[in-house]
Structure formats: C-alpha cells, structure tokens
Amino acid sequence: MRSTRRSFPSSSRQSVLAALVGVVLAATACCAAAQLNQSYYASTCPNVETLVRGAVTQKLQETFNAAPGTLRLFFHDCFVRGCDASVLLSGPDDEHSAGPDTTLSPDALDLITRAKAAVDGDPQCTNKVSCADILALAARDVVSQAGGPYYQVELGRLDGKVGTRAVVKHSLPGAGFDLDQLNKLFAANGLTQTDMIALSGGHTIGVSHCDKFVRRLYTFKGGAAAQRGPPMNLYFLRQMRQTCPLNYSASAFAMLDAVTPRKFDNGYYLTLQQMKGLLASDQVLFADRRSRATVNYFAANQTAFFDAFVAAMAKLGRIGVKTGADGEIRRVCTKAN
Numbered sequence: 001m002r003s004t005r006r007s008f009p010s011s012s013r014q015s016v017l018a019a020l021v022g023v024v025l026a027a028t029a030c031c032a033a034a035q036l037n038q039s040y041y042a043s044t045c046p047n048v049e050t051l052v053r054g055a056v057t058q059k060l061q062e063t064f065n066a067a068p069g070t071l072r073l074f075f076h077d078c079f080v081r082g083c084d085a086s087v088l089l090s091g092p093d094d095e096h097s098a099g100p101d102t103t104l105s106p107d108a109l110d111l112i113t114r115a116k117a118a119v120d121g122d123p124q125c126t127n128k129v130s131c132a133d134i135l136a137l138a139a140r141d142v143v144s145q146a147g148g149p150y151y152q153v154e155l156g157r158l159d160g161k162v163g164t165r166a167v168v169k170h171s172l173p174g175a176g177f178d179l180d181q182l183n184k185l186f187a188a189n190g191l192t193q194t195d196m197i198a199l200s201g202g203h204t205i206g207v208s209h210c211d212k213f214v215r216r217l218y219t220f221k222g223g224a225a226a227q228r229g230p231p232m233n234l235y236f237l238r239q240m241r242q243t244c245p246l247n248y249s250a251s252a253f254a255m256l257d258a259v260t261p262r263k264f265d266n267g268y269y270l271t272l273q274q275m276k277g278l279l280a281s282d283q284v285l286f287a288d289r290r291s292r293a294t295v296n297y298f299a300a301n302q303t304a305f306f307d308a309f310v311a312a313m314a315k316l317g318r319i320g321v322k323t324g325a326d327g328e329i330r331r332v333c334t335k336a337n
C-alpha cells in the first residue's frame with residue numbers, strides 16, 4: 001500500500017487516501033457499489049410501487065403506529081447485515097429477539113407481510129420482488145404519508161439468507177451514545193455526520209419506552225452524572241417523570257417528538273432546541289457544538305431537512321446490498337427459501 005501511495009504525485013495524495021478509505025469501507029461490506037436503480041422492476045413488476053403503496057395506505061388507516069415502526073424497521077435492517085430483509089427472518093436465532101430489535105413494531109412486520117401479499121397477488125409479480133425492496137418502498141411510503149418528503153427509491157436488493165442475534169447489538173446505536181459514538185458507527189456505514197443528524201430526524205414520529213431514557217430522569221445510586229446525558233428542560237423533565245415513574249411499567253412510553261408526534265416534519269429539531277429531546281442521543285446533537293449548527297439549520301428550514309433526509313435515506317438503502325449467490329428473492333419474507 002505504501003509504495004503505491006508514494007508513486008502518486010503529492011497533489012493527488014488526498015484523493016488516493018480517500019480512495020483507500022473507500023476500498024476499506026467496501027471491504028467491510030459497507031457500501032460496495034450495488035447495482036441498484038429506480039426502474040429495476042419496470043419489466044418484471046411494473047406496478048410494484050402502486051401495490052406497496054396500497055398496502056401501506058390501508059395499514060396506516062388502521063394504525064398510525066405502523067408508520068414509525070416501518071421506518072425504524074428499515075433502518076435496523078440496513079445497519080444489521082445490510083439492507084437484505086434479514087431483520088424480517090423469524091426463527092429461534094432471529095434478529096428481533098436481540099437488543100434494540102426486541103421492540104421492533106409488530107404492526108410494521110404486519111405491514112410488510114401485507115405488502116408482500118399484495119405484490120405477489122399480481123400474477124406478473126409473484127416471487128419477483130425482494131422483501132428488502134418492499135421494505136425500502138414501504139419506508140418511503142410511510143414517510144410521505146405521514147407528511148414527509150416523497151422521493152424515488154432505488155431497487156434491486158436481494159434478500160439475505162441469514163439473520164442471527166449475535167450481530168444485532170453492536171451494529172445498532174444506543175440511546176446513551178454521545179456524538180463521537182454516533183459518528184463512528186454511522187461512518188462505518190458510509191454515512192456522514194450530516195446524514196446521521198438528518199436520519200435522526202426520523203424521530204419526528206414514534207415513541208420510546210421508558211427504559212431507554214429513564215437514566216435521564218433520576219440520579220440512580222452509583223450512577224455517574226454523565227449517564228444522565230445533556231440537560232433536559234425542567235418542565236419536560238417533570239412531565240417525563242410522571243410518564244415514567246420509578247416503578248414504570250415495561251409498556252410505558254413517551255413520544256420522541258412531543259409537539260407533533262404524528263407528523264413527519266422538522267419538529268424534532270425544534271424539540272432539541274427547547275431541550276426537550278427524549279433520548280440522550282437526540283439531545284446530544286444540540287448539546288455538542290460540533291453538530292448544533294446543523295440542528296439549527298434543519299430547525300429553521302424544513303426543506304433543507306427533507307432534502308438531507310432523502311439523500312441520507314438513499315445512502316442508507318445502499319448499505320451491504322446482496323447480489324448474486326449471496327441473495328435470493330424470498331417467497332415468504334419471514335423465511336429463507
């Protein structure tokens with residue numbers, strides 16, 4: 001490697017370094033250029049987008065919970081083994097029996113099952129569209145139906161054949177992460193700090209259970225002050241102590257964006273400015289000077305947030321995409337063929 005680097009004129013050293021970093025990232029199965037495109041199913045299943053959207057619309061009419069649930073499902077799919085629908089596999093060693101995946105939304109899983117049935121119900125499409133692509137489309141549709149941006153989705157992911165509990169926990173961010181920890185994990189997936197801040201805006205819809213932020217509400221015996229994370233608005237703190245008393249029940253939860261919890265807007269960033277971010281990992285984006293300007297920018301300009309979110313979702317959707325023998329089109333989304 002060294003001799004290769006020396007043989008280039010110094011002016012191009014930076015781009016060589018960048019290329020080397022790219023190679024390393026690709027080697028860790030992060031962002032290897034997948035052959036995705038927006039018209040992947042144009043001849044095999046031209047109606048795929050309409051079919052998925054129909055299933056999403058119907059499910060959201062029954063319960064809005066499926067919207068945040070599906071967006072989170074897509075994020076967790078892509079961060080664990082790449083966007084290959086491994087998160088949907090169901091078995092004794094499956095991903096959703098581990099770590100943060102234990103609270104993935106059953107309504108989101110149901111939405112994907114229904115969307116798959118809708119797609120396969122079209123004789124032209126039967127067993128031609130991957131569950132990973134259905135999830136990517138459904139994530140776009142829940143965002144847009146909740147009031148967020150509509151964007152084109154790249155397609156052509158294959159479904160993975162493997163999902164295991166073991167890799168889940170270290171692949172996903174924790175609610176207590178600081179900025180360095182967040183940046184490190186997102187960078188390992190080819191995402192910048194701006195991508196990370198924009199994607200965290202997904203917390204403009206949905207909920208968190210008390211166990212993920214109760215450390216911010218009380219000083220526990222032996223608990224270091226740092227565990228409480230960035231300071232919280234006192235009025236909000238009192239409210240959250242009522243929502244999550246010390247003897248909180250496992251099902252108790254609060255809205256991630258307390259102001260407009262069912263609207264995909266830039267309200268999440270406004271809550272951060274008011275010190276009403278629910279998770280430490282949310283509030284740290286405003287507390288840390290290195291990320292605060294981006295939070296302020298997205299809080300002031302929803303269009304800028306939407307643009308950054310769409311760009312980051314495209315990058316998220318390219319992580320670890322399976323091709324060739326590594327993948328398949330699953331007949332049933334919860335089982336490898």
Ligand code: HEM
Pocket residue numbers: 065067068069071072075103104105173174175176177182196199200202203205206207208209210212256279281
């Ligand atoms: C930046 C690091 C992130 C951390 C530490 C984090 C952590 C969490 C936690 C702890 C919850 C609550 C889970 C529960 O109590 O059941 C949650 C919920 C959620 N997360 Fe994240 N998350 C992060 C990034 C993302 C990203 C990138 C997205 C999608 C773009 C996302 C979308 C969601 C959604 C929509 C919910 C609500 C789920 C529901 O209501 O069913 N999160 N997240």
Ligand SMILES: *[C@@H]1O[C@H](CO)[C@@H](O)[C@H](O)[C@H]1NC(C)=O
Pocket residue numbers: 035036037039040156
């Ligand atoms: C999309 O990708 C598929 C498979 O790689 C290919 O057959 C098709 O021609 C591509 N379409 C466009 C418009 O690039």
Ligand SMILES: *[C@@H]1O[C@H](CO)[C@@H](O)[C@H](O)[C@H]1NC(C)=O
Pocket residue numbers: 245247248249
């Ligand atoms: C918590 O304790 C309070 C007061 O003792 C009680 O009223 C409440 O029912 C308890 N809640 C749970 C979830 O156990």
Ligand SMILES: *[C@@H]1O[C@H](CO)[C@@H](O)[C@H](O)[C@H]1NC(C)=O
Pocket residue numbers: 301303304307
């Ligand atoms: C908001 O952001 C958009 C997209 O980046 C930009 O075109 C627009 O000029 C911005 N608006 C303001 C008022 O700064």
